[in-house]
Amino acid sequence: MRSISSNGSIPARVTGPDFFLPVACLLALCLLAGSAFAPRARAAQASDHQTAVSALADVQAAIAEIVTADQSGSTDKKFYYRASQRAINALEGAQGPEYVAASGSAGDAAGALGHLDALLDRKATPVWAEPLHGAEANIRAAIAHLADARHAHELWDYDIAVSRALTYLLVARGGPTELGVFGGLDGALANTELGVPDGATIADGCAEPSAPAYGVHDGYIAWVAVAAGEGTHALEENAGEQSIIVRNNMIILPTAAAAVVAKECNSHAAAQPSPASRPIATAAVSSPAKSPVPALYTKAQAAAGAQVFASKCVLCHGANLQGTAAPSVAGTDFLKTAKNNGWTLEVIRYLVFNDMPFNAPASLSPTEYADVLAFLLASDCYPAGGTPFPTADDPAFASVKLGPVPGVHPGENSFGVCPNS
Amino acid sequence: MTLREQLTAGVACLAPAALGLSAFLCLGAGTALAQSTPNPSDFLNAASDPANWILPAKSYSGNHYTPATQITPQNVSGLHLAWKTTLDDPGPMENSPIIYNGTMYVTTAHDHVYALDAATGKVKWEFTDNPHVIAFAANRGIGLVDGNVYIGTLDGHLIALNADTGQKVWDKVTVADTANSFYTMAPVPYHDPNSGKDWLLVGVSNGDWGGNGNITAYNPQDGSVIWSWGSIPGPGEPNHDSWGGDSWKRAGGSMWGGVTIDPTTQTMYLNVGNPTPDFLATVRPGDNLYTDSMVALDISGAQPKLKWYHQFIPHDTHDWDPPMQPILFTGKVGNTEEKLVATGDKAGNYWLLDATTGNLVDHTAVSFQKGQDTPPSLTGNYACPNTLGGVEYQGGAYDPATNAVLLPSQNECGFWTADKDAVYVAGQFYIAGAFPKLVGPNTGQMNAIDVTSGTFDWRHHFDLPNYGGALATASGLVFSGNLGGTENAFDTQTGNILWSYDTGAYIQAPSEAYEVNGQEYIVVASGGAGNAAIPELPATGQSSIVSAFTLK
Numbered sequence: 001m002r003s004i005s006s007n008g009s010i011p012a013r014v015t016g017p018d019f020f021l022p023v024a025c026l027l028a029l030c031l032l033a034g035s036a037f038a039p040r041a042r043a044a045q046a047s048d049h050q051t052a053v054s055a056l057a058d059v060q061a062a063i064a065e066i067v068t069a070d071q072s073g074s075t076d077k078k079f080y081y082r083a084s085q086r087a088i089n090a091l092e093g094a095q096g097p098e099y100v101a102a103s104g105s106a107g108d109a110a111g112a113l114g115h116l117d118a119l120l121d122r123k124a125t126p127v128w129a130e131p132l133h134g135a136e137a138n139i140r141a142a143i144a145h146l147a148d149a150r151h152a153h154e155l156w157d158y159d160i161a162v163s164r165a166l167t168y169l170l171v172a173r174g175g176p177t178e179l180g181v182f183g184g185l186d187g188a189l190a191n192t193e194l195g196v197p198d199g200a201t202i203a204d205g206c207a208e209p210s211a212p213a214y215g216v217h218d219g220y221i222a223w224v225a226v227a228a229g230e231g232t233h234a235l236e237e238n239a240g241e242q243s244i245i246v247r248n249n250m251i252i253l254p255t256a257a258a259a260v261v262a263k264e265c266n267s268h269a270a271a272q273p274s275p276a277s278r279p280i281a282t283a284a285v286s287s288p289a290k291s292p293v294p295a296l297y298t299k300a301q302a303a304a305g306a307q308v309f310a311s312k313c314v315l316c317h318g319a320n321l322q323g324t325a326a327p328s329v330a331g332t333d334f335l336k337t338a339k340n341n342g343w344t345l346e347v348i349r350y351l352v353f354n355d356m357p358f359n360a361p362a363s364l365s366p367t368e369y370a371d372v373l374a375f376l377l378a379s380d381c382y383p384a385g386g387t388p389f390p391t392a393d394d395p396a397f398a399s400v401k402l403g404p405v406p407g408v409h410p411g412e413n414s415f416g417v418c419p420n421s
Numbered sequence: 422m423t424l425r426e427q428l429t430a431g432v433a434c435l436a437p438a439a440l441g442l443s444a445f446l447c448l449g450a451g452t453a454l455a456q457s458t459p460n461p462s463d464f465l466n467a468a469s470d471p472a473n474w475i476l477p478a479k480s481y482s483g484n485h486y487t488p489a490t491q492i493t494p495q496n497v498s499g500l501h502l503a504w505k506t507t508l509d510d511p512g513p514m515e516n517s518p519i520i521y522n523g524t525m526y527v528t529t530a531h532d533h534v535y536a537l538d539a540a541t542g543k544v545k546w547e548f549t550d551n552p553h554v555i556a557f558a559a560n561r562g563i564g565l566v567d568g569n570v571y572i573g574t575l576d577g578h579l580i581a582l583n584a585d586t587g588q589k590v591w592d593k594v595t596v597a598d599t600a601n602s603f604y605t606m607a608p609v610p611y612h613d614p615n616s617g618k619d620w621l622l623v624g625v626s627n628g629d630w631g632g633n634g635n636i637t638a639y640n641p642q643d644g645s646v647i648w649s650w651g652s653i654p655g656p657g658e659p660n661h662d663s664w665g666g667d668s669w670k671r672a673g674g675s676m677w678g679g680v681t682i683d684p685t686t687q688t689m690y691l692n693v694g695n696p697t698p699d700f701l702a703t704v705r706p707g708d709n710l711y712t713d714s715m716v717a718l719d720i721s722g723a724q725p726k727l728k729w730y731h732q733f734i735p736h737d738t739h740d741w742d743p744p745m746q747p748i749l750f751t752g753k754v755g756n757t758e759e760k761l762v763a764t765g766d767k768a769g770n771y772w773l774l775d776a777t778t779g780n781l782v783d784h785t786a787v788s789f790q791k792g793q794d795t796p797p798s799l800t801g802n803y804a805c806p807n808t809l810g811g812v813e814y815q816g817g818a819y820d821p822a823t824n825a826v827l828l829p830s831q832n833e834c835g836f837w838t839a840d841k842d843a844v845y846v847a848g849q850f851y852i853a854g855a856f857p858k859l860v861g862p863n864t865g866q867m868n869a870i871d872v873t874s875g876t877f878d879w880r881h882h883f884d885l886p887n888y889g890g891a892l893a894t895a896s897g898l899v900f901s902g903n904l905g906g907t908e909n910a911f912d913t914q915t916g917n918i919l920w921s922y923d924t925g926a927y928i929q930a931p932s933e934a935y936e937v938n939g940q941e942y943i944v945v946a947s948g949g950a951g952n953a954a955i956p957e958l959p960a961t962g963q964s965s966i967v968s969a970f971t972l973k
Contacts, residue, residue, distance in 0.1 A: 325951030341847035361855035
């Protein structure tokens with residue numbers, strides 16, 4: 001009888017014969033799920049995978065420690081202080097400045113930060129570096145609040161500090177359905193090569209699975225395939241799957257990274273068309289539909305922004321916007337650099353609103369900043385429209401990549417700068 | 422090799438044994454016998470030559486001291502403008518002119534190079550460049566060797582120009598990452614006695630943009646790398662653990678303040694820049710070696726080896742690095758003559774170290790300091806000096822007659838804010854915050870610091886920053902320009918100003934002394950204010966100007 005049970009907080013279990021992977025189980029959460037506690041095997045030199053698993057275990061242990069203390073109902077301050085310290089110890093490890101040996105640790109000697117340090121301290125920058133960086137930052141923030149909790153005067157001070165710490169730890173732990181920083185350690189293990197257990201079979205993530213394996217491509221796990229059939233198949237890590245595909249006698253669990261990998265696989269395929277599919281007529285090669293250049297500001301704003309520029313920016317950036325002491329801010333040189341460096345509108349917006357003028361950053365009014373952004377966009381030949389450039393930040397700006405605007409622009413000068421009216 | 426074989430070889434170096442000389446004399450292929458560029462013994466003896474100025478800080482010692490004595494405290498009031506040349510590239514002027522055999526080579530903010538007649542200021546040739554500017558447009562000068570003028574550019578090129586004609590000889594991109602790396606410092610020629618080869622020493626500017634600093638020796642013939650020394654220890658290297666996690670990968674530590682060399686011990690002294698991200702130090706737990714340090718390198722082998730380091734500010738949170746070329750000198754501490762090396766930093770400190778061991782001899786605060794133990798917060802807080810304050814890159818001098826170090830310093834406070842996190846964006850500052858908002862007082866002073874006691878012989882106050890460095894003369898004068906545009910001559914003993922001249926543009930470059938046909942001149946560059954602009958600056962011209970002064 002086949003059955004699949006999946007629950008967000010426990011390792012997924014898939015029934016089937018023969019394909020049993022050891023379950024790495026963690027303290028309180030495992031006990032809740034009713035599965036056996038399997039002590040982690042200690043290799044002489046831990047693999048990246050084991051180190052990441054240990055880091056996650058330490059974070060989970062810290063969370064469990066403070067959650068348990070919270071549920072205890074104790075009225076003894078020392079009980080809560082000790083719980084905070086044990087959580088700190090699990091996060092920092094014995095080398096950390098806040099470590100206090102007497103309290104013991106909810107985790108292991110290296111601590112989550114010790115494990116993260118071992119993973120990040122290398123020349124290469126794998127795709128899992130970003131979520132681990134985020135986890136590290138969040139763990140440090142949590143430690144700061146746990147340190148406060150250690151000498152809270154009243155229980156409600158303790159609760160506030162621990163709640164703050166808990167929010168950071170939950171982000172550091174993350175979840176298997178997210179990539180990047182919000183996926184945290186759980187997401188990194190679910191979606192990147194960090195989650196491939198030692199000795200497991202690895203296949204190309206762009207290909208269809210033909211045997212039980214982890215489908216890996218460009219550092220991401222795209223899918224996990226287990227053999228279909230009677231029995232229990234336990235997975236070492238959460239796969240974060242949104243769906244389960246049964247095909248070719250395989251049970252395939254696509255991860256949250258599957259979409260990212262599919263995109264990369266397609267771009268590889270497009271770069272090298274197989275001879276059989278090469279079009280005979282060159283006109284058959286399709287180009288992606290050109291997305292229209294967005295209209296991001298109004299003409300009135302650009303005119304007002306010209307005044308702001310003339311009074312606050314021109315000394316360093318030049319009346320022709322090509323820079324005297326500072327870089328160019330519009331025109332061919334600026335847009336070429338923006339394109340090469342992958343600058344988005346968000347990058348420039350942040351720089352201007354927060355770091356400019358250079359010697360008096362963030363000193364202008366939001367309206368002045370919005371106006372000068374409008375002026376710069378106009379000078380870069382971006383079209384004006386009905387919607388003003390907002391004073392508040394817009395998350396959509398992170399998707400607007402800056403670069404030369406195609407087409408002919410009336411009035412464009414030799415620097416590639418367009419008039420603002 | 423016979424002497425004849427040596428002479429007919431491509432680059433012939435005549436060994437001392439053959440000629441009984443105490444230094445090498447090298448003839449580069451194709452150079453005329455009336456040399457247009459200095460030879461190795463010229464560089465080694467630069468400090469004792471009043472006529473030429475062939476290294477950015479006069480000699481390898483970094484001591485802006487001239488043996489010229491024609492201009493004295495008694496006659497300096499008669500100093501007048503000999504010539505003033507306006508150059509056609511506006512921007513801040515940070516240039517230290519290189520002057521040899523009557524030709525002066527100057528550079529402007531966008532990497533134009535001009536050869537001027539040193540007696541008249543007439544332009545002999547101009548090389549025009551148009552580099553992309555990553556952040557700051559500035560160039561601090563050229564290197565002159567092997568028949569060529571060498572410049573490092575804002576877009577990461579090393580360019581060789583023929584010294585006589587200004588024609589390009591070769592042009593090479595020599596930075597590892599053009600998105601975040603560029604050059605401003607003057608390349609420094611050095612003849613390595615062990616290999617017999619000439620080196621061109623350049624440090625890359627990339628520290629505040631997410632790169633790691635290095636000093637590299639290039640072959641002047643073609644720009645190929647001879648050796649490179651990085652300031653940030655990688656995995657497995659000593660002191661790598663002073664960087665938490667992988668923060669060492671974008672660590673800063675640029676070395677663009679100039680190169681001091683002791684040829685007798687084959688030791689190179691370098692100041693190392695600040696760690697990054699500048700204002701969010703939680704990203705990089707640890708002391709962050711070797712940022713904000715002076716390092717002494719043994720350059721006698723194929724690869725430099727670290728002899729000692731002295732870190733001035735561990736785990737810097739405010740971009741308070743020591744940006745100037747170290748001043749190496751033999752001075753008196755009490756009754757003992759000692760080999761010493763002096764520097765200042767942007768935190769407003771003067772440091773005096775034992776040149777052999779790197780041990781601290783003296784530390785004196787030379788600027789108003791406040792809030793230096795508190796990192797920039799998210800909501801913002803005050804600290805002094807700001808990044809334009811303290812002691813800046815123009816350097817200073819040691820005067821043996823008064824046993825004093827002459828060094829200007831600035832009092833500028835700032836309001837800093839840090840970001841919640843540090844995000845690297847190619848081509849942008851990697852500082853996790855904003856450069857500080859200027860809050861005043863924006864004043865400066867010229868300091869004379871007694872080497873024995875570390876106290877001030879005198880201080881001369883200015884209402885504006887004094888970024889002109891210090892040129893000391895054997896006749897008892899100190900020359901330094903004030904940001905407002907005035908070039909001043911001080912009496913070295915008393916600090917009284919004996920002569921002033923308003924150049925008509927802002928000064929943030931060191932002064933120099935040279936001679937043509939036995940006549941002494943003082944020269945200084947002035948130009949736009951650039952990012953040194955403060956609200957108190959009086960309006961003046963902003964053209965790029967070179968002004969030369971003389972008695973006759």
